[in-house]
Amino acid sequence: MNVDVLLADLPAPQALSADEVRAEIDPRSVVVVLDDDxxxxxxxxxxxxxxxxxxxxLEAAFATGTPAVYVLTNTRSLDEATAARRNREIVASALTAAESADRRVTFVSRGDSTLRGHFPLETxxxxxxxxxxxxxxxALTLLVPAFPDAGRITVDGVHYWVVDGEATPVGETPFAGDATFGFSNSDLRAWVEEKTHGRIPASDVAALTLDVIRAGADRVAEFLSALPDQTAVAVDAVDETDMRVVAVALHRLRDRDALLRVGPTYVRAHIGQEIVAPVRAEDIPFAHDRGGLVVVGSHVPLTxxxxxxxxxxxxxxxxxxLDVRRLIDDRREAHLDERARAVAAALESGTVIVHTSRELVTGSDGDESLDIARRVSSGVVELVRRVLAIAPPRFVIAKGGITSSDVASEALEIRRATVLGPMLPGIVSLWQPEAGPAVGIPYVVFAGNVGDDDSLARVVAILADGR
Known part of the structure; x- marks a missing residue:
């Protein structure tokens, strides 16, 4: 469907600034984002x-006065039992740290904007x-997967992927065919029923639609206040102000806590952060003069x-x-050794692209497919670790959610970092490592499912050529 047709009869968005959102926030509050990649x-x-x-x-992060801290869980690459245990550990640590720091925690479960991940397990x-x-x-669980910066919007409860002006229900896109987290429904109410295997019927999921949101924060607060406890709420959003209105309503409902399962954009709206311009090449610090390393692990068609x-x-x-089949059999060690030496040598003269073979190797079921994905990702991690020891690159770009998580925490050993900002408008995150062997190496987290066909090339040009 043409997106202009889809949006034609909607009321106009509210005029609501980031300053107005911040004015509603309890100064003791801090958002802890459990980011599944x-x-x-x-x-x-x-x-x-x-x-x-x-x-x-977490105490050190809270002590900075930050309105939000991201904790990288990488649970999208984990089985359910391990994912559940990791979520529990983070809640325990965050609540302990918040008590000592006199901070009030709101927990956000950050999931994929194309609806892949451990839901409802994590919430x-x-x-x-x-x-x-x-x-x-x-009291409530709000589902806000919208990511307008990357063309993901929700209208009348239906989640869409917008490309070149055409809005496709996300259940009809390649993302819905994910080997581990696939689904068939684009209407978030039916999607909840599908994912909970009927435990929560679609009829019990409340729809916070744009006609309510664009009537203002008071109307949204009234709507949410009237819902029974334990209600799941599917939230519409087309632009930033839609999410800011929801955020203001939640900040005003201080007697009813909400758990949030969201795509990337909502956190920015919730903390009242302005939409920031992309990081400029001249503002990026580099410690090494070699070429950069571009690591591509995602297999979605866009990547x-x-x-x-x-x-x-x-x-x-x-x-x-990197040959995927060699990474998962007894040829693994020899293959990694040869490939790492080739990459290190090539970095002396310029940027190097490392990618897994484009053949998608899957197992007989979701668990086996996830295990194969983990073994492949660990091979990528080991390659980057070996290259870092031989020839630290000028920058590292990791393409794909699981790939970027494993490269950050295992290959580059980043324990903590600061998000400098996006490399492109609203998408592609640039991190500055604060400790470990990657200090001085700008690290770019590039999701597999965002951007245009030339977006990766544009980011490489910024980092490699300063333009």
């Missing part, structure tokens, strides 16, 4: 990111753990097109392929 930081700037969640790590576990730890059990365009625009760039 690092791509949730794309729209924000100047916020801390942690890849570890000891109490001391269920968070709600249970908050209550078990003596916190106030969330493959972006990789093809990068190679087309930079035909002299060395490309090194």
């Amino acid at each position: 690092p791509t949730g930081t794309q729209p924000v700037a100047n916020l801390p990111v942690l890849t570890r969640w000891d109490v001391e790590d 269920d576990v968070l709600a249970e753990e908050i209550a078990d730890r003596g916190g106030r059990a969330p 493959t097109r972006q990789l093809d365009e990068l190679v087309r625009q930079r035909p002299d760039t060395t490309t090194v392929e």
Whole structure:
């Protein structure tokens, strides 16, 4: 459907500034974002990111006065039991740290804007753990997957992917065919029923639609106040002000806590952060003069097109392929050794692209597919670790959610970083590592499912050529 037709009869958005959102925020509050891969930081700037969640790590982050801290869980690459345990650990640490810092925590479960991930597992576990730890059990669970910066919007409860002016229900896109987290419904109410296997019927999911949101924050607060406890709420959003209105309403409902399952953009709206301009090349610090390292792990069609365009625009760039099948059999060690030496040598003369073979190898079920994905990702991590030891690159770009998480926490050993901002408007996050062997190496988290065909090439040009 043409997006202009889809939006034609909607009321006009509210005029609501980031300043007005901030004016509603309890100064003691802090948002703890459990990010199931690092791509949730794309729209924000100047916020801390942690890849570890000891109490001391969170206390140090809270002590800065930050309105939000991202904790990288990487749960999208984990099985359900491990994902649940990790969520529980982070809640326990965050509540302990918040008590000592006299901060009031709002928990956000950051999921994929194309609806892939451990839902309802993660929101269920968070709600249970908050209550078990003596916190106030969330009264509502709000689902806000919209990511307008990347063309994801929700209208009348239906979530769409917008490309070149055409809005496609997300259940009809390649993302819905994910081997581990696939789904069939684009209407968030039916999607909740599908994902909960009928435990929460679609008829019990409330729809916070744009006609209510664009009537203003008071109307939204009235709508939410009238809902029974334990209600799941599917939230419409087309632009930033829609999410700001919802944020103001939630800040005013201080007697009813909400648990949030959101795409990347909502956190920016919730903390009243301005939409920041992309980071400029001249503001990026570099510690090394070698070429940069571009690591591509995602297999979605958009990533493959972006990789093809990068190679087309930079035909002299060395490309090194990791053979997926060799990474998962007894040829792994020899293959990694040979490939790492080739990458390190090529970095002396320019940027190097490393990508896994484009063949998508899956298992007989979701668990086996996830295990294969983990083994492939660990191979990518080991390659980057070996290259870093031999020839630290000028920058590192990691393409794909699981890839970027594992490269950050395992290969580059980033325990904490600062989000400098997006590389492109609202998308593609630039991190500044604050400790470990990657200090001085700008790290770019590039989701597999965002941008245009030339977006990867544009980011490489900024970092490699300063333009």
